[in-house]
Amino acid sequence: MQAVEGMDRPLFVLDADWRFSYVNPAGAAALDRSVDDLQGQGIWEQFPEAVGGPFEELYRHVRETGESGSTEAWFGPLGTWFRADAFLTGAGLVVTYDDVTQRRRTEEERAAAVAAREAAAVQAAAAAAHAEASARHLVLLGDISQAMTATTDVDEAVARFAALVVPLLADWCLVSVVDPDGTRRDVGRAHSDPAMVGAVHRYADLRVRSNRLSAPVPTALASGRPVVIADLTEDDVAVMVADEVSREALEPLRSSAVATFPLLARGEQFGAFTLVNGRERGPHTELELRTAEIASRRAALALDNARLASAAAQMAERMQHSLLSPPVQPDHLELAVRYRPATRGVSIGGDWYDAFLQPDGDTVLVIGDVMGHDIEAAAAMGQVKTLVRAIAFDRLEEPAGVLRRVDHALVGLDVPAMATALVCRVEQDDADRAAGVRRLLWSTAGHPDPMLLLADGTVQDLTAPVGPPLGIGWRGPRADGEVLVPPDSTLLLFTDGLFERRGVLLDDSRAQLRELLAASAGRTLDDLCDGLLAGMLGEGAEDDVAVLAVRAHPVAGERPAVAGPEVLPPLLGRPA
Numbered sequence: 001m002q003a004v005e006g007m008d009r010p011l012f013v014l015d016a017d018w019r020f021s022y023v024n025p026a027g028a029a030a031l032d033r034s035v036d037d038l039q040g041q042g043i044w045e046q047f048p049e050a051v052g053g054p055f056e057e058l059y060r061h062v063r064e065t066g067e068s069g070s071t072e073a074w075f076g077p078l079g080t081w082f083r084a085d086a087f088l089t090g091a092g093l094v095v096t097y098d099d100v101t102q103r104r105r106t107e108e109e110r111a112a113a114v115a116a117r118e119a120a121a122v123q124a125a126a127a128a129a130h131a132e133a134s135a136r137h138l139v140l141l142g143d144i145s146q147a148m149t150a151t152t153d154v155d156e157a158v159a160r161f162a163a164l165v166v167p168l169l170a171d172w173c174l175v176s177v178v179d180p181d182g183t184r185r186d187v188g189r190a191h192s193d194p195a196m197v198g199a200v201h202r203y204a205d206l207r208v209r210s211n212r213l214s215a216p217v218p219t220a221l222a223s224g225r226p227v228v229i230a231d232l233t234e235d236d237v238a239v240m241v242a243d244e245v246s247r248e249a250l251e252p253l254r255s256s257a258v259a260t261f262p263l264l265a266r267g268e269q270f271g272a273f274t275l276v277n278g279r280e281r282g283p284h285t286e287l288e289l290r291t292a293e294i295a296s297r298r299a300a301l302a303l304d305n306a307r308l309a310s311a312a313a314q315m316a317e318r319m320q321h322s323l324l325s326p327p328v329q330p331d332h333l334e335l336a337v338r339y340r341p342a343t344r345g346v347s348i349g350g351d352w353y354d355a356f357l358q359p360d361g362d363t364v365l366v367i368g369d370v371m372g373h374d375i376e377a378a379a380a381m382g383q384v385k386t387l388v389r390a391i392a393f394d395r396l397e398e399p400a401g402v403l404r405r406v407d408h409a410l411v412g413l414d415v416p417a418m419a420t421a422l423v424c425r426v427e428q429d430d431a432d433r434a435a436g437v438r439r440l441l442w443s444t445a446g447h448p449d450p451m452l453l454l455a456d457g458t459v460q461d462l463t464a465p466v467g468p469p470l471g472i473g474w475r476g477p478r479a480d481g482e483v484l485v486p487p488d489s490t491l492l493l494f495t496d497g498l499f500e501r502r503g504v505l506l507d508d509s510r511a512q513l514r515e516l517l518a519a520s521a522g523r524t525l526d527d528l529c530d531g532l533l534a535g536m537l538g539e540g541a542e543d544d545v546a547v548l549a550v551r552a553h554p555v556a557g558e559r560p561a562v563a564g565p566e567v568l569p570p571l572l573g574r575p576a
Helices: 025-030 054-065 101-149 154-165 194-210 216-223 234-240 244-253 286-323 375-394 399-412 430-435 506-519 525-537
Strands: 011-014 020-023 069-075 080-089 092-099 172-178 184-191 227-229 255-265 268-278 333-340 351-357 363-370 419-427 438-445 451-453 459-461 481-485 489-494 545-552
Touching: 011 025, 020 025, 025 092, 054 069, 054 080, 054 092, 080 101, 101 154, 101 286, 154 172, 154 184, 154 268, 154 286, 172 194, 172 216, 184 194, 194 244, 216 227, 216 255, 216 268, 234 244, 255 286, 268 286, 333 351, 333 525, 351 375, 351 545, 363 375, 363 489, 363 545, 375 399, 375 419, 399 419, 399 438, 419 489, 451 506, 459 506, 489 525, 506 525, 525 545
Parallel strands: none
Antiparallel strands: 011 020, 011 092, 069 080, 080 092, 172 184, 172 268, 227 255, 255 268, 333 545, 351 363, 363 419, 419 438, 438 481, 451 459, 451 489, 489 545
16 A cells, blocks of 8 residues: 555545545645545545546446446546546555646647648638639630720620630620610620530520510610529529520520629620529639629720721721722723722721823823821821822823922922822823824822833833922922833832832832732733732731722723723713
């Protein structure tokens, strides 16, 4: 017993009546009592909090079975975790126990640290996933802006928009456009599964006429606010879709969630776009809806810009057509004209051509280029063209004189324009008519020299002294060139955009044009012009291009059918 008495490990012995028959000092101290306080006292009366707990369960089990056992539990009154080991002896139930509070605390702290690290890892992974998703959405918004602003065609822009938003924002998408006359069209259509694109088209073809006013698109268009249905039911579909055929077309798409956003910009409604998820994907997330709302605003602004650009292009085209009037088709001369705007700008610029008759019946041909590629250049071109036409018509003088008067008029009238120009006059006196030829007089104000294609394929560069451009008030001399134009030859006038190329020598470019023109001998005038444009420009022009071609058909006989009908000013008629 002395050995037990001196043990550092707490120990007590319980008799058959659950009284402390022995407690060593270490055991009494661990229980916050003295040996005298516990000796002979009942354990359940001294520690009623243990009744029904894991310690009583252990002690009774050992006494009933004779099997030793142990437990580890929290004892509230002492604020201590104890590990108790019990075994049955002839002296009674022996219990040894240890205060394991510090160990448990250390384990709990370690477990808490592990849990905190795991939670932090989970949180970091979630944050990384959210950041990645947010980055993808930001990229999408940038792609939408870039793709939709790259075209002025509204339908093309809408189609690009629909293709971009799936599958990131939804399983499939429809984009509706409201035309200026109020007509709604489902233009943009896309599905993340190529096998379901046909089903989307079938439903979209029916949707506009089958949508009730309660459907998401009419509702969004009427209110100007998004419509989100997180859980689309069959009852919702029955309320929104008017006819059975449309509902049957919708069924294969297995729609479970719908989000519709109006396309609204600068106070005007351009349409709406609808995002739809299938049953496997479920409702749209908060991030998807937020991105979709931003995308709707960007798309609407792009559509508005596209419409404005389209309207500006149409206006420019009408203005250009009004400035570039169709040429006359006098006597046995056949004229063809072409105009190609620079691909980088609007369809309007400073290049022009003109062909008209003077009162004496001679034909005046003009081609020129006002600096610039915009509406201002076109407006200046209109003034220069009008001056050339008026002065050449009023004064029956050589082309050099016309250019001299036009130059002075531009300066005197303070027209803010500088231009190159080539003025030609096709004339024929009695001797020329008897010889079956025509005579060409021309003068150039800084403009590229014309070319003459003979019937046998020979190409002549028509050179004459080059005067300075118009608009500087040049008072020095200007000179004319003169050449006979044989039957079946073709005169070609053009602006520098036809042959000038960055990085290519001008002589090389003119040589290429000369070769193409020579190869065009025997072709109709329209084919010749189209072939030259295709061969020299390809798909696009770096600069505005104007071309005026004149085919001199034989004087004798009737005007050939290939030349088309004669076209003369109504008040001038056929010259005598």
